[in-house]
Amino acid sequence: MEIPMFTVDAFTNLPFKGNPAAVCLIENELPEELYQKIAAEMNLSETAFVRKLKSTDYFCSGSRFGLRWFTPTNEIALCGHATMASAAVLFYRKENSNPEVVFETLSGQLRVRQHGESLVMDFPLNKPEVQDLNKFNKLLKAAVGDLPVQEVCYCKTTKKLLVRLADTCQRSALTSLSPVPETLLKTENSGRVKSVIITIKGAPNSQPGYDFFSRNFAPWNGIPEDPVTGSAHTVLAAYWSEKLGKKKMLAYQCSRRGGELELELRDDARVDISGRAVVIIQGTLKL
Known part of the structure; x- marks a missing residue:
């Protein structure tokens, strides 16, 4: 199995600043224990797995994808910088043709759009x-x-x-x-x-x-x-x-x-979170 893998520094326009996330592009769901093993191997705060929802979708043209996030120890329900990193890979490396991509996640649908040099994430607002x-x-x-x-x-x-x-x-x-x-x-x-x-x-x-x-x-x-x-x-x-x-x-x-x-x-109990991102590593996981 070969999985395209990227490391992206999010919330910055400079390499080695912001928050690094690993992003893996997968065709289908992986065995459950493999997600955690890969995230532990990457050893970053989060590793994101972007999955095709239909076999006919392409990372360069699809507009909806599955998305899961794993820390080195467990899966989490919401992650901002790894969502931004995932969108950066689709827009900047896969040259996705859509103005916006939608991720289906444990926190519902999360939308990310391009706005100039920034990426804008549509996230739920969580009042403490x-x-x-x-x-x-x-x-x-x-x-x-x-x-x-x-x-x-x-x-x-x-x-x-x-x-x-x-x-x-x-x-x-x-x-x-x-x-x-x-x-x-x-x-x-x-x-x-x-x-x-x-x-x-x-x-x-x-x-x-x-x-x-x-x-x-x-x-x-x-x-x-x-x-x-x-x-x-x-x-x-x-x-x-x-x-x-x-x-x-x-x-x-x-x-x-x-x-x-x-x-x-926004007035719908959500918040737009904007920032920039830099893809610094591109490679292949061979399993």
Whole structure:
């Protein structure tokens, strides 16, 4: 069996920045255990599998495909950067002739369209609910140490815990965080939390005018830190839109690699997440 495989850096226009994802193009469903083995071998935060839905479809001309995402340890229900990476492969390497492609996923239909040099993903908006800080004392201590926390919210749909640091915290406080994955796992083992998003308010009046900053830690999915996370921004967009009174926002995820996301909330409880992507590796898996 030969499977076309690509590595794509998403949410960036520069190689070795943003968030890398592996993308595999498959003709039919694989044996279930093989998905996980390939993802573990790729050892990136996510590996995406783009599958033809009909034997008559072609990656260069089809408009609808199946899509699944796997971390090195498990399958997940929603992944932004690997969706963008999948669309980048179809548009940039397969020269797909459609203005938009639709992926059928565990999170429903996800549409991705080209807009200039960017790719725009149509994603569900996931609003988090405010929580009592005392319920997460140990996890907060493990994640942010003694930094002041202004608010904690939880999104049941995505199992993401959003931690907003006090507005007195500078961006440097966020970038200097280094939570220990094993400590996070030890302090939260109920299965309720699958990632911790830490965020601070930005400075939209400065250049380039980021509305907020964030980082995302997900050792529960085998990812100590996810460099740039589209799914986290379905939660962040809902939270910060309400706090800032804005429907259009510019966000930056402050991992070592870093990445920029443009967000626009729509009236149908969905959000457009825009960014750029660079295909840096193309090859073949021979199994």
